[in-house]
Amino acid sequence: MRIFFILCILLITNYSYSRTLGETEITAEEGIEVFQDDKYYLLKKNVKIDSDKFVLLGDEIKIFFDKDLYDIKLINAFGNVSLISDQFNITAEGNKLLFRIENEEIIIEGTSSKLITDEIEMFSDEKIQVINLNGSFNLNGSNSILKSQDILIEGSEIDGKFSSKNNAKEIIILNVYDQNIAYIKSDNTEMFAKNIKYNKEISLIELEEDVKILRGGEVIMGDYGTLDTKTNSYKIKSNDSNKVKAILKNNNE
Amino acid sequence: MLSINRNYILFFSLFISIIFLIIIFSKYFSISFSKIKINNNIISNVDITAPRFSINSLNQKILVTAKEGNFVDKDKILLKKNVLFKSNKFSIESDNVIFDRKEQTARSENNSTFKSKKTKISAEGFNIYDKGQKIKFFGNSTITLK
Numbered sequence: 001m002r003i004f005f006i007l008c009i010l011l012i013t014n015y016s017y018s019r020t021l022g023e024t025e026i027t028a029e030e031g032i033e034v035f036q037d038d039k040y041y042l043l044k045k046n047v048k049i050d051s052d053k054f055v056l057l058g059d060e061i062k063i064f065f066d067k068d069l070y071d072i073k074l075i076n077a078f079g080n081v082s083l084i085s086d087q088f089n090i091t092a093e094g095n096k097l098l099f100r101i102e103n104e105e106i107i108i109e110g111t112s113s114k115l116i117t118d119e120i121e122m123f124s125d126e127k128i129q130v131i132n133l134n135g136s137f138n139l140n141g142s143n144s145i146l147k148s149q150d151i152l153i154e155g156s157e158i159d160g161k162f163s164s165k166n167n168a169k170e171i172i173i174l175n176v177y178d179q180n181i182a183y184i185k186s187d188n189t190e191m192f193a194k195n196i197k198y199n200k201e202i203s204l205i206e207l208e209e210d211v212k213i214l215r216g217g218e219v220i221m222g223d224y225g226t227l228d229t230k231t232n233s234y235k236i237k238s239n240d241s242n243k244v245k246a247i248l249k250n251n252n253e
Numbered sequence: 254m255l256s257i258n259r260n261y262i263l264f265f266s267l268f269i270s271i272i273f274l275i276i277i278f279s280k281y282f283s284i285s286f287s288k289i290k291i292n293n294n295i296i297s298n299v300d301i302t303a304p305r306f307s308i309n310s311l312n313q314k315i316l317v318t319a320k321e322g323n324f325v326d327k328d329k330i331l332l333k334k335n336v337l338f339k340s341n342k343f344s345i346e347s348d349n350v351i352f353d354r355k356e357q358t359a360r361s362e363n364n365s366t367f368k369s370k371k372t373k374i375s376a377e378g379f380n381i382y383d384k385g386q387k388i389k390f391f392g393n394s395t396i397t398l399k
Contacts, residue, residue, distance in 0.1 A: 019397070026396040032374060034367075034388040036342070043394070068342075070371040070398040 024051040026063075040064040049075070054085035058097070075099040081108070089118040094128075104132035119169045120148045120162075135162040135172075155182035155196070163200075174198040181210060190214040191227070203230040211236060300324045304332060308357045310384035315340040317352055317359065328355040336361070338381065343369035345379060345388075358382045362391065371399040 019025040030045035042062050049056040059079025065071045076098050083092040083099075083106075095110025108115055108128045115122040115130060122128045126141020139146060139158040146153040148169075153176055160174035176182040176196040184191045184198075184205075191214075193207035207213070207225040213234055222236035304322035308315040320334035330352050338345040338359065347365035352358075359381045367374035367390070377392030 022399070024396075024398040026398070028394050029392075031376060031392060032390040032394045032396065034374075034390070035386070036388070037386045041396075043396075068370045068372065069396070072398075 019050055022052060024049065026050075026061075028061075034069070039066070041069065047077070053087045054083060054090075056084075056097070056099075057082045073101050075101075091116045092128075103134070106130050106132070117169070120146065122146050135169075136160070137162065150186060152185040153183070154178070156180075160198075170200075171198070172200040188215055189227070189232075191225075193225070198229075200229075203228060205229060298323065301330070304330065306330075306352060306354060308338075308359070308381065308385045310386055313340045313342060313385060315381070315385045319350070322352075325351065329353050332359075340385070343367060345381075347379065356382075357384050365390065373397045 026043060026047065026049050028043035028045060028047045032044070033042045035041065040062055042060070044060055047058050047061040049061065056075065056077060058077030058081045061078070062076040063072055064074040064076070066073050076096075078096055081092075081094050081097040083090065083097060085091075092106065092108050092113075092115045094108035094113035096108070098107040098109075099105070106115070106129070108124075109126065111125045113124050113126070113128050115128050122130075122137070122139055122145070124139045124141050124144040126144070127139070128144075129138040129140075130136070137146075137158075137160060140156070142156060144155060144158050146158050151171070153174070155176040155178040157177040158175070161172050162169045163172045174197065176184060178194060180194075181192050182194060182196050184196055191205065191207055192210065192212040194209035195207070197206040197208075198204070205227040207227070209223060211220075211222045211225040213220045213225060213227070213236065215234075220234070220236045222238040224238070225234060225236040227234040299321045301322035301324075302320075304317075304319055306317040308317065316339045317332070317337070318339075319332035319336040322333070323331045325331050332350040332352050333348065336347050336350045338347075345365055345367050347361045348363045350359050350361040350363075360379070362378040365376050365379045367376070367379070367388070374390055374394060374396050376390035376394040379391065380389040381387070382389070
């Protein structure tokens with residue numbers, strides 16, 4: 001009886017699962033246009049790409065191919081785009097998504113765009129770009145946020161590079177800019193400046209213009225600051241030597 | 254002499270009558286046969302049996318074949334049964350396809366299957382235009398890539 005029950009379930013699941021392993025199934029409600037000379041095909045209305053590696057949904061999807069239709073080199077999705085990859089632990093959402101196979105590049109555009117992996121979360125109202133092959137990333141536009149377990153970064157332009165040592169994504173280069181103010185929170189330190197740069201190789205965070213560092217009860221303000229991530233010590237300078245301001249709070253008060 | 258002549262005359266008239274009857278019957282049968290042929294064509298309503306056309310562009314030639322074809326107008330032909338479009342890159346199988354000889358286009362609103370290397374497209378119809386360089390598949394469509 002039990003074997004019969006298992007067989008029934010297997011038959012039902014096999015019947016409902018039309019795609020076989022290794023195949024990619026693409027469905028569209030309002031047809032497909034194949035442009036043989038321009039080497040792309042356009043899929044219209046409620047498009048779904050279902051493959052072993054990912055599921056991509058969009059209102060309209062344009063697929064560029066190299067020699068034959070199966071030989072995909074670029075996917076461009078438009079309208080209510082959603083990407084889910086269990087294999088790479090990625091989910092992404094936005095109004096527009098571009099996926100370049102060759103360098104594993106993903107660009108998400110539009111209001112409330114997001115790219116979430118098991119270690120890092122990225123949000124922006126304009127553009128998120130990640131090139132997996134060289135580890136570079138770029139977030140552009142208002143409400144751009146990058147956060148992980150250890151760090152929170154906010155700015156209108158965030159770009160940098162991940163290292164993939166030991167399969168863990170670690171930021172090795174970071175540039176954050178915001179005309180109003182960029183913000184980084186790491187461990188017990190909060191940093192504000194128009195321009196913030198980090199280089200892991202020299203273990204240094206540089207802060208430029210309207211600098212403010214908050215740590216514990218301390219608030220230090222100036223025009224230029226550096227923070228040594230090895231010693232966890234910082235220096236603040238000012239264009240006007242009298243301008244550096246320090247507020248020390250006694251938490252025991 | 255007269256009796257001989259009479260027999261000859263009788264035999265000759267009989268011979269003539271037989272020849273005449275053969276001619277009449279043969280005419281009758283040939284007319285009946287062609288009438289049957291015409292009637293058959295009217296019943297099956299087919300203008301062209303096993304039509305063959307082609308769509309030619311600079312870099313490919315698409316051969317169009319079917320079991321039957323009917324003229325819709327001077328240039329348009331309705332292709333029916335086992336309609337196949339075949340080039341060196343792909344094939345499309347469908348039914349009830351309107352093929353335009355002048356414009357080199359083809360359109361069907363019946364279920365169609367496109368096949369090329371490692372690719373299969375199933376759709377509710379198709380339209381080939383721009384000398385076969387562009388193909389539009391209608392309705393709920395599925396691409397399977399291997």
